[in-house]
Amino acid sequence: MVTIESSIKVRLVKIGELAKLTGCSVQSIRHYEKEKLLATLRRSDGNFRLYDSATVDQLKFIKHCRSLDLSLAEIRQLIALNQQPGMGCEDVNRMVDSHIEQVALRINELQDLQDKLMALRNSCASQSTVKECGILQTLSVTQK
Amino acid sequence: MVTIESSIKVRLVKIGELAKLTGCSVQSIRHYEKEKLLATLRRSDGNFRLYDSATVDQLKFIKHCRSLDLSLAEIRQLIALNQQPGMGCEDVNRMVDSHIEQVALRINELQDLQDKLMALRNSCASQSTVKECGILQTLSVTQK
């Protein structure tokens, strides 16, 4: 039996072109496949991966998520949620909220760090020798 | 020949006590040794690492540097510089300056990310279904 679908010609691309279309590296794509974020539609006779345009979109979605620093595990969750259109999307909101919180925490940490580094930097007046360097002296003092 | 030093009794501690004294984990200490940041003064007959109080200070120095997020490679440099008391300390200043710059960059990146995440979060009004979730829709749209 030949289905209608099987007779429609679909443009399939190899991994290199998928990479160009999305701006991902070839290795990343293979990595996403291994991590089950992206499926390979099928293979050529010579075992090359072949992708359709839906996969291009899927990969763009992944790339967008990565640009927001979502982990592959989080993206996997989002993809799974996306496949349950009828469910409530509280889980999606929760994930984004917690991600925002983590980023905020990290920013605060780095801001503290920045303050400490500036103070450290101010403890040395550049034209000094290693022996008298305020930075090294400060680093040698046990902190609170 | 017996030197004066060899007859002075020095209190030596094993790795577990060094860990307690400094707040580092035992594994970290062994890791720092492997990375040549910390030398083991000597070993007991049973091959246990033994440390003196100078090593305690050295490790505190390392810990202080790590709390400022300096890499082990940077710390290794600082230690080397510290052993050349007569030299100018411009290199120390340069390292701290560049570190400050890197942290500033990272803060800016995270701030951008935070803005994007907030915008994303605002695209969904919580009580929605996955199908209508503004977050998932936004993530599916190709960005600039």
Place this chain on the structure above:
DNA sequence: CTAAACTCTATGGTAACTATAGAGTCAAGC
């Protein structure tokens, strides 16, 4: 038909550790 360009899998490397296994060491109590 050949050479360049592409793709395949498998493996090792990145940073700074943490965690584990399996074996040996040490100190105290009986």
Place this chain on the structure above:
DNA sequence: GCTTGACTCTATAGTTACCATAGAGTTTAG
């Protein structure tokens, strides 16, 4: 002297999201 528990030893695998490489096979343009 012996056991028991706490400690230590080395070596290895795992963490994260890839990148780099080797060695082999595939495809395509000229």
